[in-house]
Amino acid sequence: MNAKTAALRSGLLRGWIEFKQTWTNSEDLIGQVVFTLLLLGTVFFMRNATLPGTTFSLGAATVPGLLGAGIVFNGLTGAAGYLAMDREDGTLLRAKATPNGMLGYLTGKTVAVSLGQFSGVLVTLIPCVILYRSTLAPDGVWSYLHLLGILVIGLVATMPIGAALGSLTTSARSTGLIVLPVLGLGAISGIFYPITALPEWVQGIAQAFPMYWLGLGMRSALLPDGAVVAEIAQSWRPLPTLAVLLAWSVIGLALAPVLLRRMARREAGSSVAQRREKAMQRVG
Template sequence: MTMPSTLRVGTARGLVEILQLVRTREALIFTFAFPALLSILLGSIFDEPVTPGGTTTHSQVFAAGMIAYGILSTAFISVGVGISVDRADGSLLRLRGTPATAGAYFLGKILLVLFAALLEVALLLAVAVLLFDLPLPADPGRWLTFAWLLLLSVIACTLLGIAASSLARSARSAPAVLNLPVLVLQFTSGIFVHIAALPSAMVNISALFPVKWMGQGFRSVFLPDALAAQEVAGAWEHGRTALVLGAWCVIGLALSLATFRWSDRR
């Protein structure tokens, strides 16, 4: 008897995860509402032009960068907390008795996050367009950039969320453990604070992590090319962004395989 392939089992697992998310309305609403609410608050506070006489406002810059936070929140926090809960109540241990391997389980989580991220991004863009007049790109090349940025960001953040779930000693402590690094990186990576206003040492450290490159990448999709001068390197650096995010996909997979466990240590 031939066992189902990892791709087949992972895809089936992803569909199950998506159905569970859709049926849990309160989780669906709160998962998507928080990044959109932060975008509205930050955009309403900082609505002056980025440059004197310019047409691009700080609210538009924040709105573009908040896509990175929306993906990170959906992938890293939600996945990490969810796995901690499933491990604590025995759901993962029961799943181990099925044909689902660790690789298939990871693939299912990536598909879940990709689905949720698309909805999250659609909501954030709707807020940006309706409230902050963010123009959507007419150039297909920018949407192609958006597509690979979204895919690499989802894979990297999901795998890191899977690995980070092992850091929490219990399901109760998981939200605190996972929210702390996310909150710090939002400030040091230029998501909540304009990156030009950050100390160079802080930016150099944040450049080691994916969030800075995610924010910079999504700004490159939705902001004019003239705004690249506001970035640390004075350019969008698409090649380096792809390399960093790709490297974190590999690192995240290695960490997930090394740290993932089906049951609680106890």
């Protein structure tokens, strides 16, 4: 087994261990449960409202948008948060000092975040399908395969961007600068209410980013064809959805390696010590 293969294997194992820790650590588990209950509560209380111009439940129509927003939010902030924390505690420096350590490190983080995304979708989707069994996934297996394809593309479109943004942060506290714009995008991307109810200039801004298109792609996978009347141009627009998500994938995959290499080159024992000293001063 050559060194790169060993690093990949080690990264896969590390990613699996980190993923399991999120479901065995009480603090992480409580956070997951509370967040999921909030989402389920939201769609439950919206069950009696309907999409404008249709008889479809607004709660059911909101489920795919929430899943898409979760992919974007966790893909961006999850990858960025991991990098910021690991820079502060010296994990990244140790990976850099190990032969092919960065390869193993990035493999592990990719596996951990991806598995977290898949499990998060399942935990939210299963009770929603039970609640809205007559509305969600009307095409059965094809609906779930369609959803899986959108999910995979969404991960590729968001995780590299998250890693690139994380490489630009100076501390774990500064990741809040990433969270706020993502929350703003959620407000204008048609997650909780059809985007057609918003001004056209706001719709244009939302369509420049992946959150709207992920929500649209997931709605096309999980909702009946009749629900399309609430969409822009009354169409699921599969080709534009694929084109925009692929464009963001290309941008992320082009930027992330360059920025991560630059970040790794700048990591040194002195920089880790300085960040720890600043953190201790904040605590004190």
